[in-house]
Amino acid sequence: MNEKKTFSEEELRAIDVHTLLPQQEPFVMIGVLTCFDEVRTVSETTIKQDNIFVDEGCFSASGLIENIAQTCAARIGLVNKYVNQQGIQLGVIGAVKNLEVKKLPRVGQTITTTVDVVQEIFGMTLASATVACEGETLVTTQIKIAVKDGE
Numbered sequence: 001m002n003e004k005k006t007f008s009e010e011e012l013r014a015i016d017v018h019t020l021l022p023q024q025e026p027f028v029m030i031g032v033l034t035c036f037d038e039v040r041t042v043s044e045t046t047i048k049q050d051n052i053f054v055d056e057g058c059f060s061a062s063g064l065i066e067n068i069a070q071t072c073a074a075r076i077g078l079v080n081k082y083v084n085q086q087g088i089q090l091g092v093i094g095a096v097k098n099l100e101v102k103k104l105p106r107v108g109q110t111i112t113t114t115v116d117v118v119q120e121i122f123g124m125t126l127a128s129a130t131v132a133c134e135g136e137t138l139v140t141t142q143i144k145i146a147v148k149d150g151e
Contacts, residue, residue, distance in 0.1 A: 005083045009034050017043075020077030021070060022090045026052050029067040030113070033074055039117050041075040043067070046110045058104040059111070064139050068129040069093050071113045072145045076125070094124065094144035105133045115143075123147045 012033040021028060029051075035042035045067060047054065053063025073091050080086040105111050111133045119126045124146050131139040 007036050007078075007082075012036060015078070017070075017074055020074045020081060020088065022073070022088050023070065026050075027066075028070070029053070029063060030070045030074060031110075033078065034112075035114075036075065036078060041071055041078075041115045041117075043071040043074060043113045044110055045113065047105050047107050049107045054107060057107050059106075060104065061099075061101045061139075064101065064104075064111075064131055065093070065096060065099070065141070065143075067111070067113055068115065068131065068139070068141065068143055069145060071115045071129070072125060072127055072143065075115065075117075076145075076147060089147045091145045091147040094146045095142075097142040097144075099139070099141040101139050103133075103136065103138045105131075105138060109133050111138065118142070 015033060017030050018024060018028060030043040031045040033043050047059045053060045077088050080089060111131050113131045115127045115129045117125060117127050124144060126144050128142050130137055
């Protein structure tokens, strides 16, 4: 991907993530983007009680994985829409490796998800990811996302 375009945090926060993702409500698991550069993408998400991945007041491990995958998808969507001026692409999780869930966030808490691209090749993105809340690391993992051409 050619990510030479830069965005301020204010510009990123103003972008409706729904325009970057193939998913729509109630399956959108990220709130806003706060950082984007050649390697790193960061999203923030406040956990809401009505989220389909909330169970007994906590955001589930499955929801956290989907949050990470959607942070990757928002990165790809941002590049496609604002840099390459293309449509949104559908992606699928190809693999999740070395997943460590230390703690689940609770309803009302805001999580920060950081995705660092390790490698991109032939429509595959390998990234390392961290989810943190209130200065504490909740999740670390590596994720592989496969992307196919959009509409």
